[in-house]
Amino acid sequence: MKARIGLEIHVQLSEAGTKLFCNCDSEYRRYRPNENVCPVCLGLPGALPVPGKRPVELALAAALALNCEPPRALVFTRKHYFYPDLPKNYQITQFEKVGGSPVCTGGYLDYLSPDDWEWRRVRIRRINLEEDPGRTSYEGSILSSRYAYVDYNRSGVPLLEIVTEPDLKSPRDARVMVEYLLLTLEYLGATNPRLEGVFRVDANVSLEGGERVEIKNIGSTLDVERALRYEINRQRLVLERGGKVERETRHWDAERGVTKPLRYKEEEEEYLYFPDPDLPPVLITRDLLEAAREKVAEWSPRRVYEEILGLGVKREVAWSITSVPAAARTYLAGVKSGGDPGILARIVGVDLKGELREQGRDPYNPGNWPEPGKLAELSRLVAKGEYTYDAVKGLVLPKLAANPEAPLEELLPEKVEDLEPLVEEVLKEEEKAVKDYLGGKKKALNYLVGAVMRKARKRALDPRRARELLLKRLEAMKTGA
Amino acid sequence: MHRTPGIADLLYAYANGDMDPVEHAARVLEEIRRWEPKVNAFISLEDPELVLEAAEDAGKRWKRGEARPLEGILVGVKDNISTSFLPTTAASRMLDPYVPPYNATVVDRLLERGAIIHGKLNLDEFAMGSTGEFSAFGPTRNPWSLDRVPGGSSSGSGACLAYAGCDGALGSDTGGSVRLPAAYTATVGLKPTYGLVSRRGLIPYGNSLEQISPMARSVRDVALLLEAIAGWDPGDATSLRTEAPSLSGLKPAEPGEVRVCVPRGLPELAEEPVRKAFYSLLERLESEGASVGEVEMRGVERALPAYYTIALAEAASNLARYDGTLYPMRGESGEYWRYIAQARGRGFGFEVKKRILMGVYVLSEGYRDEYYVAATRLRRLVRDEVLRATRGCILATPASPVMPPRLGERIGDPLKLYAMDAYTVIANLAGVPALVQPAGFHEGLPIGVQFMAGRLGEPQLIRLGLLVEELTGLAEVVAG
Known part of the structure; x- marks a missing residue:
């Protein structure tokens, strides 16, 4: 049964230096909770977002590296939903409708499969440049915890949301693509893929004859493969038993290695999108574009x-x-x-x-x-x-x-300049091997070469020369005898 | 009615040693003590001792010849403008008593120029209102007639000027919020070109429409204040990369060079006394040699719904952040949604809730095109019409279609309430500057006139305003 897989990959621009709209650090992991914050990324009333130069440059470079036609301007859009670690209760992101203009609306990536050394192509549907929310943590479980602890250090970190077309053929293929994509972004100096939580993947997968299922919360490239493999098997079993695969959203449980249905019912999504009035369109000037092109081309x-x-x-x-x-x-x-x-x-x-x-x-x-x-x-x-x-x-x-x-x-090791004394010593000590060789056991020569090398201890010698010398002496012994 | 020295007079008197900043500050504090119980212009007041100390420092600087441009001037600041030294509540229970960790850019600019910020001024909650009655701290009353409103939302800004409780004031103007108070309190308000003054630190209502705006008792004083706060701010992506304009040295316009035009049909929306005062002022201008004409403008009659649709959409979004997590008003439920609902239910007043609901509605899937998107289209039309019309002349309209209403008179009927902004929202939709100043009085109540120029046309407005002041003699007047 053929699978169709599309991915939605969120990658932090961890190497941007600053958050997307303020000067706090894009690498928040080294701070104690709520130390890497300011009025802007806390969303305090009256604080205003100002697009950072580096995050915009890197996002543009990423779009070009993924063969997107760059837009004339970036437009930032507000996406509203209530969540404890989203300080404004809207996320500044991008949207292709209501006057929006994302950093990319169509491109592709050719990626190398180290399994068969073929180049494959995945189409990129869209890339959004957006802000990451903060983080909520609990004492023990969400149910038993007395408080929800909110840490805004991550809030406002620049994030790329990269959405592919459903071009990927297998779980392995999906993993290989993500790894190549992350490498591409790393080459741009945009991200460090090895940082904890620096990327997250949501995967859409459907089998012939079934509906599309979305898997959320995949945190590593290995898990991209594992989660998809599990999910495809699950769907295949359902279909083989004559069942129906319903359209749903499932959650990847990495610890137990299973996808689980999300408990809430899927509702009509209502995000009240509209262009952020605090952020005039960021014009993609020729200079910006040239700088990004050079960055992509050279490396x-x-x-x-x-x-x-x-x-x-x-x-x-x-x-x-x-x-x-x-x-x-x-x-x-x-x-x-x-x-x-x-x-x-x-x-x-x-x-x-x-x-x-x-x-x-x-x-x-x-x-x-x-x-x-x-x-x-x-x-x-x-x-x-x-x-x-x-x-x-x-x-x-x-x-x-x-x-x-x-x-x-x-x-550099000391070199054994004069090999002959070593060879003589070995010939004297390794009587049995010498006898074996002279008796026609050619393999004994290798043992003798090894013995010479052992004698050299940490000094360097050329095994070819040792072999030559040994051969010469052994031949002499043969004829001499 | 009597006159009291304005900012320009005070600076002159300080410079000549005719008056001492301490003496003046003491007088202002005395007016506040006398009037505040009746008027309720301030939400919080700086400790009088600190105010007098600051005035003393100002006096020393004047003596040493180190005075800065606004040294020793008492400026009240609307309580939706962030100050790190006084609470900033936006007149909402939600933010009582939130003390921001930073100053708005305009506040820093005032302080750097030697102004003394002696209190935070009352307003309609989150600047949503046209009368000053929607404050969680109670309504502000109009010093000219205590049973009337001073106009909103910068109600405290207009009222404190009208009883000499401040020398100048900052308000914010989203759809007329300094210009209605100016009209109702016989003061002057200037909404600048969008982007001329930094919004950083202004608690937002309608971000794409509003500007922090100076208010004072004379056109000259408003120019002084605007000069102090204007100019590019790297902390506000919507602020214009222009130098602060030079305004305080401008001379009154020569009547012969003035071209004023009236959008056809617009003054007819106003009540009779307003209309009469408006036309008699225009006649006066004309008789002095100014050219007064009419101009046809499409779409302006629909400016009001376009304005409210956009403002409420932005407001609903801006106010989403008040969920009981970071701000004083909390919920108590352990359940997330209930907790938010409790915090928002208690923290917001009725008018704010109503506007949030309308804002959510116009942005919702299925309605967005019909309302929000249509309004942005209409806005572009209005903007283009205004920019076209202001290329040839300065637009003149009444400031408000009605005389200052009595308390409770307007707030029962939202359509009547919103209609008060019919003249003022045009400048916000178009992003152009608009000046309101006294045109006259009717039965002891002030009436204002509005002038609008093209983008960055502030100097033109100031020069015309100075001329009008000469004609009306209505500058530096206070109630009582």
Whole structure:
């Protein structure tokens, strides 16, 4: 049974610096409750919203990155509903009717599926730039709590509401799209997708022969896949038993891994939309547009991925680099300063990234990456044969991950300049292996190479040279015997 | 009736050492003590000791030659304009006693220029009314006749000027809210061009229509106040990026250069004494050499419903925030919807509730096009007509179709109440400046005239107003 999936994705512009209409911080998580507030985001009477420059620029850049035709002006609209953490009891958002003009009314996103390395396309129906409400919390459960605690630190944080057409084919497809979309926004410097609660997804899904069901409250990309998989199975079972899938809104319970019907009846929605009279249309000037276009053109996942592929890097590794913007910046800067593209790709995309993860250091944090020139130098040393990749991987990268500031000279292992004494020692100590080799067991040679390397301890040596030396001596022993 | 010095006179007297700000402040406080029990112009008053101290500081500054433009002038501020040092209630139980954590931009500007804010003035609750009777703190009475209303919604602003309880006042004008009080109290009110004065800190009623507006007892004084508060404010996205206009040095217009026109048919909506005073003033102007004509204006007769539709839609939205969470009036139920209903049920007066319901109605799905959207279309028509007409002349109308009503006379019938704004709402719909000043008296009651100019035509209005003042001799008059 074919599924049709459309998503509504809310993403905070957490990196905007300011809230949408005041100068409070867009990253509210570091504050104690109700510390990141002012008269504007508290909605105090007489306080007036003034559109922030950065949030508007980022929203426009996002719209262009999603291939939208930019509007001539942004119009903000009031959407009314009573909710304890919505301080004005209306949200300033956008609306395509009643004189409204959202930041995007039609675009598309081409996203890469790392499952089959195909580019797929999802159409974007609309993007609204709007303010996030505050948060309500309870002691224990909502029913037992004596109070509702309202924290307005989040109130007014700029939020993009991105609505797709129902073009997505499977739960996995939906997840992959969301991940790519978030990466695109991260590349714009608009959001940090790893912050708690920075995005929320509502999903619409219908099967052939059934009505559309909306699932609310999905908080991670993994849960996009899980929730949709659960819901599609649920609907399939209903249809297979000859039942009817009713149009309804369900709630994703991540803990129990199920979607549940919302208890309230769906009512006719009445939001009393009208353009906010405190906010004149924000004209999209040529300068604004040019700045946004440049931002989108110079730095996007697709551009970076294709550039890395063009350097002859395997797509898995290229994608591994692309998917972490700090890695991508490091890699491309490293190549630019003369690094070996292939070796540098392995360092950045595979082993140093893995080592950072291993050591619990966030690879998304640019501060955790060594200076690109340093990695470029490392890749050149390997390319020239000064060190083996394995020596760099085993001896240098762990230290570099622990301390990206460490100077390369201190990290590079001492090289064993004179291999012969080591080889002699091994031949003396490993009598059995030598005998095996001379007796025709070719595999014993590998063991002997390993033994030489163990002898070198933390110093670097070239295993090919060790092998050559060993072979020469063993052949001599053969003929000598 | 007698005369009392206005702002310009006081500044002159302070500068020459003919009067001391303390002496003056004491006199004003004495008027307040005498009149307030009867008039109820103020909702809250600053501690008299603090007022006298501020006046003393002002006196020192004058002596040291460090006086600022409004040094030692006592300005009352309508209680829907935020002050961090006095409660700001908008005359609603909902906000009693809310003390904002910030000052409105205009308040900061007054204080920076040396004005002393000695109290917060009564108004119709959330500025919704034309008589001053819808205040949770009781109605304000008209000092010229205590059984009459002083006009609204800036009722306290007009009344305190009329009994010399303040030298100047700030009101707000959404559909005539400083101009009706000016007409009914023989004072002057100027609603500026939309965006000329920052609204930051003004508790909103109809955001797209209203402006904080100066009131005083003379045209010159209103110019001084407007000059002090006008100018671009980065904290208000609707404020115009213009320099504050230079107004206080303007000279009266020469009659020969004045062109006044009357929208055809409009004065005929007014009661006889109003009409008579209006036409006799125009005749006077004409006899001095001004050109007086008529102008055809489409749509203005429907300005009133367009105005109320838009104002109430915006009001319903603005007032949604008062839900018992952040403001003084609370509910008690543990159930969210009931809690809100309790807070709103107790906090809002009847007129406010009525206007919220009408505002919600005109924005509702299925009715929005018929009402709200249609009203915005009509508004554009009116605006275009006004802008066209004011290119060639200054529009003149009566300020109010009726004489100051008796208390209780108008508020029973909403249509009669709203009809009081028929002349004033036009300028709010069009965003143009409008000046109301005394035209004459009838049986001891003041009658006002209104002039409207094109956008940023304040200098023209001031110059015409100064000329009219010369002709009528009606400046700086107070009751009693």
